[in-house]
């Protein structure tokens with residue numbers, strides 16, 4: 596009887612251990628599993644970057660962060676990679692007049708991103724994939740990445756930049772209710788995404804309580820000025836969040852997850868980027884020999 600009990604206990608516990616999957620989140624891994632995570636991810640770490648800023652009167656301040664984290668979490672179920680913990684340090688100077696905005700000085704966000712990439716690499720990753728959710732970040736991210744060529748790095752940073760997919764866009768526009776040109780921030784598209792991922796956080800009854808229309812308060816031909824966004828959208832709201840739907844959210848997120856998964860597969864299999872980077876730095880170094 597005792598031996599049966601022992602056998603039963605062994606089976607039960609091995610069943611539990613077998614059912615335990617290797618977590619994708621860096622912060623959920625145990626240190627003794629880290630080398631397995633490195634191997635399974637092909638030394639690839641996703642760095643989802645969000646921001647803390649107002650998203651209309653109805654969607655959470657962490658909308659972009661929540662979005663990229665949900666996106667990454669679902670993608671790595673199909674294609675394993677390690678996902679770096681919450682990162683919400685980016686360019687958001689244009690929303691400092693709104694409550695809840697967290698805008699660190701430019702020097703700090705630059706140094707933090709560089710130090711973060713260096714630390715990810717020091718832990719054994721040689722591929723870092725930036726999955727960005729915030730519209731005010733791409734110029735900063737691209738300039739940061741271009742600057743990585745200024746000194747030798749033994750890791751590569753990849754920036755996921757989805758290209759226009761005609762079939763998806765045609766169907767998206769059919770489902771979309773509001774003016775797509777003006778749907779830029781906390782509008783129908785983004786609100787639908789959050790409504791699908793985290794309906795519990797949405798305050799949809801407030802979505803129409805402010806205007807997300809372009810105010811056209813500054814009209815200078817062919818001229819850029821940093822106040823352009825505030826001039827157009829003083830409520831830091833661009834679009835009509837009230838027209839969002841769960842169906843549009845599901846349609847968008849299914850597509851964004853699938854398309855990120857295929858990029859992730861390509862990055863994990865990629866050997867050329869690091870090889871060319873090494874060749875490039877070797878040539879740079881050979882100039883002063």
Ligand SMILES: [Zn+2]
Nearest residue numbers: 658659729785
């Ligand atoms: Zn956003």
